[in-house]
Amino acid sequence: MDFGFTEEQEMLRMECRKFLERECPTSLVRKMEKDERGYPIQLWRKMADLAWMGLMIPKEYGGSGRSFQDMTILLEEMGQVLLPGPFFSTVILGVLPILAAGTDEQKQEFLPQVAKGELILTLALTEPNASYEVAAIRTSAVRNNGEFLINGTKLFVPNAHIADHILCVTRTSDGPTPQEGITIFAVKASSPGLVVNMLDTMADDKQCEVVFDNVKVPMGSVIGQLNQGWEVVEKVLAEISVGQCALMLGGAQRVLEMTAEYAKKRVQFSQPIGAFQATAHRTADQMIDVDVSKHLVYQAAYRISEGLSCSREASIAKAWVNEAYQRVCLEAHQTHGALGYTADYGLGLYTRRANAWKFSFGDTDFHLEVVARERGL
Amino acid sequence: MDFYISEKTEALRKEIAEFARKELPEDWYYPGGLYDFSRDWDFVMEIAKKLGQRGWIASSWPKEYGGCGASIPEDFVIHDEMQYWGIPGTTMGAGGSGWIGQSILAFGTEEQKRKYLPPIAAGEPDGVWCTAYSEPDSGTDLPSLKTEAVRVGDEYIVNGEKTWITAAHRARWCWCLVRTNIDPTIPKHRGLTLLIIDMKSQGISIQPIVDVVGNSELSQVFFHDVHVPVANRVGEENRGWYYVAQALNFERSGIGIGKNVAFIRRFFEKIVSFAKETKYRGEPLSKNPIVRNKLAKLEIEIEIARTYCYKTAWLLEAQGQVPLVDAAIAKVLVSEILVRVAITGMEILGQYAQLRKDSKWAKLNGIAQHFYLQSYAIKVGGGTNEIERDVIARVGMGLPRSRR
Numbered sequence: 001m002d003f004g005f006t007e008e009q010e011m012l013r014m015e016c017r018k019f020l021e022r023e024c025p026t027s028l029v030r031k032m033e034k035d036e037r038g039y040p041i042q043l044w045r046k047m048a049d050l051a052w053m054g055l056m057i058p059k060e061y062g063g064s065g066r067s068f069q070d071m072t073i074l075l076e077e078m079g080q081v082l083l084p085g086p087f088f089s090t091v092i093l094g095v096l097p098i099l100a101a102g103t104d105e106q107k108q109e110f111l112p113q114v115a116k117g118e119l120i121l122t123l124a125l126t127e128p129n130a131s132y133e134v135a136a137i138r139t140s141a142v143r144n145n146g147e148f149l150i151n152g153t154k155l156f157v158p159n160a161h162i163a164d165h166i167l168c169v170t171r172t173s174d175g176p177t178p179q180e181g182i183t184i185f186a187v188k189a190s191s192p193g194l195v196v197n198m199l200d201t202m203a204d205d206k207q208c209e210v211v212f213d214n215v216k217v218p219m220g221s222v223i224g225q226l227n228q229g230w231e232v233v234e235k236v237l238a239e240i241s242v243g244q245c246a247l248m249l250g251g252a253q254r255v256l257e258m259t260a261e262y263a264k265k266r267v268q269f270s271q272p273i274g275a276f277q278a279t280a281h282r283t284a285d286q287m288i289d290v291d292v293s294k295h296l297v298y299q300a301a302y303r304i305s306e307g308l309s310c311s312r313e314a315s316i317a318k319a320w321v322n323e324a325y326q327r328v329c330l331e332a333h334q335t336h337g338a339l340g341y342t343a344d345y346g347l348g349l350y351t352r353r354a355n356a357w358k359f360s361f362g363d364t365d366f367h368l369e370v371v372a373r374e375r376g377l
Numbered sequence: 378m379d380f381y382i383s384e385k386t387e388a389l390r391k392e393i394a395e396f397a398r399k400e401l402p403e404d405w406y407y408p409g410g411l412y413d414f415s416r417d418w419d420f421v422m423e424i425a426k427k428l429g430q431r432g433w434i435a436s437s438w439p440k441e442y443g444g445c446g447a448s449i450p451e452d453f454v455i456h457d458e459m460q461y462w463g464i465p466g467t468t469m470g471a472g473g474s475g476w477i478g479q480s481i482l483a484f485g486t487e488e489q490k491r492k493y494l495p496p497i498a499a500g501e502p503d504g505v506w507c508t509a510y511s512e513p514d515s516g517t518d519l520p521s522l523k524t525e526a527v528r529v530g531d532e533y534i535v536n537g538e539k540t541w542i543t544a545a546h547r548a549r550w551c552w553c554l555v556r557t558n559i560d561p562t563i564p565k566h567r568g569l570t571l572l573i574i575d576m577k578s579q580g581i582s583i584q585p586i587v588d589v590v591g592n593s594e595l596s597q598v599f600f601h602d603v604h605v606p607v608a609n610r611v612g613e614e615n616r617g618w619y620y621v622a623q624a625l626n627f628e629r630s631g632i633g634i635g636k637n638v639a640f641i642r643r644f645f646e647k648i649v650s651f652a653k654e655t656k657y658r659g660e661p662l663s664k665n666p667i668v669r670n671k672l673a674k675l676e677i678e679i680e681i682a683r684t685y686c687y688k689t690a691w692l693l694e695a696q697g698q699v700p701l702v703d704a705a706i707a708k709v710l711v712s713e714i715l716v717r718v719a720i721t722g723m724e725i726l727g728q729y730a731q732l733r734k735d736s737k738w739a740k741l742n743g744i745a746q747h748f749y750l751q752s753y754a755i756k757v758g759g760g761t762n763e764i765e766r767d768v769i770a771r772v773g774m775g776l777p778r779s780r781r
Contacts, residue, residue, distance in 0.1 A: 001450050002379045003691050260774040274776035277767070283776055284769035288706050295684050302379060316677050368673035375649065375676055377663040 003295075009073055016077040019050065024081045026346050032084035033204035037162055039085030048117025053091055057099075062112035067305040068239065072246040072297060079250025082349055086120045086159040092243040093158065094121020097167055097184055101224030101232040106186070110165070122163040123240075124154035124210050125233070132366045134230050135178035139212060141170035141185060146219060148172070150185065150212040156360070160196045160208035163189050168212070173227050182230040184223040191215045203356040238314035241361045242300045245321040248357055249293045252321075252328045255350045256286045259332040262339075273335070282331045289324040296320050315362070315370035322364045325354040386451050390458045393433070397462030400424060406734060407463030408747035409640035410754070414544045415592040416465060422502055425466025429500025433459060434467060434474050437694075438482065442490050443498025453635055453690035460639035468636065470506040471543035473497045476627035477506050477552050483698075484612045484620055493550065493573070507548035507576070509539040509598060510621065516541075517761050519554075520566035520618065524600060526555040533557070533572060533610070535580075535603040541758075545583050545596040548576050552624075554617050571617035573609040574600075590750045623698065628759050629708035630689035630699040637711060637755065638682045641718045644748060645679055647741050648672070648722045662725065671721050678714040685710055702773040705765040712755040712762060719745070719752035 005013070023043055032038050047053065056071045057063025071091075078087065091114065098110055113119035129136045139152025150170055160166055166187045173181035187194065193215040199207045224232045260283055263274030273279050300313040329351040333340045340347040358364070413421050428434050429443075437452035438444025447455075456474075459467045468474055478497050481489055496504030515522040524537025535555055545551070551574040558568030574581075580603040585593035612620050627633055649672060652663040662668045685707040689699045699707075722745050723730035734743035756762050770776040 001382055001687065001691055003688050004695075256774070260776060263776055271780050272777050274770070275779035277763070277779065280770035280776050281763070281766040283774050284709075284766035287769050287773050288709060291706055292681055292710065295688070296681070299684065316680055319673070320677055320681075365670065368670050368677075371673040371676050372669040375672065377649065377652070377669050377672060 005073070009070060012070060013073050013077060015050075016052075016074055017080075019046075020077055020081045020083065024083050026082075026349065029082045029084055029349060038159065038206045044085060044117055047087065048115075051115070053087070053117050054111075054115030056091070057095065057111050057115050061107050062115040068242075069298075069301045069305040072243065072301040075243055075246035076250040076253070076297075079247035080254040082251065082353065086122070086162060088243065088247065089122040089158040089163070090114060090120050092240055093123035094163075094165070094167055096236045096239055097123065097223055097232055098186070100236055101184070101229075106220075106223065110186070119165070120159065120163045121165050121167065122157055122159050124157045124160065124166050124168045126154065126156045128153055128155055130155070132362050133178070134182065134233075137169055137171050137178075137182060139168065139170045141168075141172045141183055141217070143172075144216075148185065148217045148219070148221075150187065150215040150217060152212050154210045154212070156199070156207045157196075157210045158208070159206050160189070160210045161198055161206065165189060166194075166210060167223065168210075169229065169233055175227065179230045181227050182233065183226050184229040184232060185217050186221045186223055187212075187215060187217055191217070201356060203352040205353065205356065234311070237361060238311050239304055241314045241318040241367070242297060242304060242310075244357060244361055245293070245297045245317045246301070248321050248325045248354065249290070249297050251350050251353060252286075252290050252293060252325045255328050255332045255347065256283075256290050258347060259283055259286060259335050262336055279335055282335055286328045286331050289328050293317075293321045293324045312371060312374040315367035315374070318362055319364050319367035319371065322358040322367070326358055329354045382450065382454060386454045389451075389455060393455065393458040393464075394462065396427075396431075397459075397464055400427065401462065401464065404742070405463060406742060406744070407640070407643075408744040408751070409637065409644065410748070410751035411468070411471065411543055411594055411636075412592070412751075413465045413468065414470075414547050414594045418547060421465040422500070422505075424464060425469065425500030425504075427500070428459070428464070428466055429498060429504075432498070434469060434500055435478055435494070435498040438478065438494060438498060442482070442494035443496075444494075449694040450687065450690045453686060456635055457639045457686070460636040461643050463640070463643075466500060469497045469500070469504050470548045472508045472552060472624075472628065472633075473504055473506040475633045476624050477508065479627040479693075480552075480620065480624040481611070483623060488608065489573070489611065496549075503549045505544065505548050506550050506552055507542050507545045507598075508624075509542050509545075509551050509553040509574075511541045512538055513540050513597075517764055519621075520564075520569065522554065522556060522569070524553075524555045525559065526557050526570060526572060526605065528557070528607075528614075531607045533570075533605045533607065535572070535574065535600045535605055537600050539598045539600070540595075541586070542596050542598050543594050545576070545598050546585065546593075550574070551576055551598070554621050557614050557617075566618040568615055569617035569621075570614050571611040571620050572605050573611060574603060574605050575609075578603050578605070580604075588750075590747055622701075625760055626699045626701060626704040627693075629704040629765075630686075630693055633759070634708060634711045634755075635686045635690075637715055638679070638686050640748075641679055641682065641715060644718065644722060644744070645672075645675055647744075648675075648725050651741060652725055668725060671724065675718055675721050678717060682711045682714045702769055705760075705768040705773075708755075708759065709762050709765045709769070715752045715755055719749040723749055 054063030055066050059065040141148040141150045168185045168187050171181050172183040175181040193213040195211045197209045201207045264272050266273045296317040300317040303310040303313050339345050432445045433455050436445045436447040437449045440446050512522050526533035526535045553572050553574050557570040580601040582599045584597045586595040587593050653661050655662045689707050692699050726745050729740040730745045732739040
């Protein structure tokens with residue numbers, strides 16, 4: 001048993017932190033919120049040069065073959081600085097299903113390009129019913145002369161506006177249970193009939209509506225088995241949740257540090273406000289929230305890296321981090337007073353994301369229900 | 378980051394479960410908390426001896442002091458499993474195997490180690506301890522304590538009064554913080570000394586305190602001209618505060634708080650079983666969305682509590698001590714989780730929760746109300762959670778102390 005990181009992992013973290021300190025100041029985050037593409041190409045190229053996109057991709061497909069644990073280290077650091085761009089949607093949302101269920105041919109087709117930073121991917125899952133349940137998947141893919149026709153609407157698809165391919169979770173048949181009949185397709189974003197509209201979201205995080213109007217996809221674009229896609233989606237969702245938690249954990253850590261710094265600097269009644277117990281105790285609670293988040297995320301990441309069952313631990317992590325990130329931000333606002341309320345100060349950048357991502361890939365109640373099921377209730 | 382514990386250690390859990398099934402009566406009452414000291418003490422010590430024979434009380438201590446040289450995480454697993462079954466006699470009073478043994482190992486003399494550690498490890502009556510810090514006027518403001526020890530020749534003469542002393546009426550030895558320097562110009566915490574006091578000494582009287590549940594595990598202890606040999610001083614004179622700070626860190630770590638965590642694991646399982654077996658509106662409680670939501674939250678809290686026990690055990694093993702902030706976080710988390718588990722457990726039982734053990738209609742042997750009434754004590758014991766939060770903020774995040 002070991003609660004520490006390896007030297008190699010510590011080095012990865014430090015390298016990532018130094019790079020992002022230099023390349024991703026808050027001013028860039030703000031600028032990219034208003035930018036249509038949403039990220040600077042130059043920065044993306046530099047990240048590709050550091051081999052970050054291929055970190056988890058197996059060596060035979062042009063990556064470094066490192067573990068999910070290592071990836072969560074990168075994600076945590078990225079979450080600290082609110083790195084804009086399609087890294088998470090490409091490397092986590094896009095790559096994980098392909099890694100889990102793609103053929104060797106499909107892996108050859110997508111992964112080396114991802115590793116080089118030359119391909120952007122995303123995953124289209126949620127539909128207008130805004131449910132996390134499989135029964136909610138109604139976007140249909142109907143067989144038609146050796147191809148499929150996809151019809152339906154997907155919401156909250158990150159970076160669909162710049163993606164080269166969109167992995168779409170569809171219903172290809174109606175089985176006796178809703179889990180049966182789900183198929184994942186890798187759809188070219190340039191396909192006729194596929195329309196992307198940017199949604200205007202609280203976190204300015206480039207979430208899109210994607211409308212499929214008789215979009216034709218070849219048989220070869222099925223990722224995994226026909227009608228057997230939900231198993232893959234479920235497995236990958238657990239991993240995606242943990243990845244999202246790593247981003248959120250990083251953000252919460254930064255908010256904690258900002259709060260402590262402020263409490264040490266801001267003077268009222270001739271002393272730093274951090275000297276007052278009410279403020280100090282809020283900071284202590286923030287530190288506890290972040291510390292617990294770390295342990296739950298790292299434990300889940302460990303299990304994923306070791307190929308152990310992780311549905312329970314992934315849901316424990318997301319259920320906790322959802323609430324913890326929100327709490328940490330709220331406590332931060334309390335300590336910062338009116339200053340934290342201004343757009344300029346930068347705390348709001350985190351608060352807006354904390355509350356948006358609380359609902360990505362399963363809200364708290366969804367994940368609590370997974371935990372209940374895993375307990376056999 | 379690797380959370381694997383050895384197969385050998387997991388196999389030991391089975392052995393301990395067998396022991397519990399064999400040695401404990403079928404209707405063994407186990408409402409969590411300390412509780413041992415209100416039981417049939419002869420039975421408790423009978424079990425303690427058997428545990429000692431198996432090397433389960435202090436497995437991580439060096440062999441020359443009665444241990445088996447196991448790692449601290451392994452030691453924690455053993456205690457975790459023993460406490461899961463409610464096996465009595467594992468704590469050797471209040472702190473014997475939890476923090477006093479660790480402290481003597483850390484800063485006792487060789488003589489003290491050889492004298493005091495083996496009886497603890499062996500589960501003998503001479504290995505039972507109580508811990509005496511607080512006084513009626515000195516709780517959180519512990520440095521203000523007044524129990525005085527005056528050096529006369531090769532003895533200290535101790536006079537004063539300690540309170541909230543768990544297991545005083547069972548202990549052979551008292552781990553006691555006293556004042557040896559009454560100079561009002563020095564900072565109060567620099568005049569304290571740690572003494573080991575023989576509870577059989579002349580001049581000691583014990584007055585039981587009855588608690589909310591109706592037990593008297595706690596006592597007030599009066600010292601009237603009690604003679605304590607200088608050899609019983611732990612560490613240097615007037616440095617007692619620093620040793621106690623360390624001892625408190627041990628107390629807040631996995632071994633110290635772990636028994637509570639093991640209990641809530643078991644309690645949770647019983648609540649889950651109850652929810653599955655009990656119908657409400659035509660279906661098992663466990664199908665009710667509100668109940669599922671509550672139980673899932675509990676599952677997560679218990680997972681957190683357990684993680685911190687393992688973590689502090691690992692820190693102790695890796696660094697020889699538990700860093701102040703980690704101990705503080707662990708203590709705050711576990712103590713507050715305990716209360717939430719107790720409250721939720723009662724909510725699931727509903728009106729049945731209030732029934733005591735021997736009442737008709739009592740569910741779960743009446744432990745829900747008993748556990749609840751004991752649960753919030755830990756938020757103030759061993760350092761109040763206010764103090765812990767002060768430590769986390771100041772030492773953990775660098776916030777300044779308030780000017781007084």
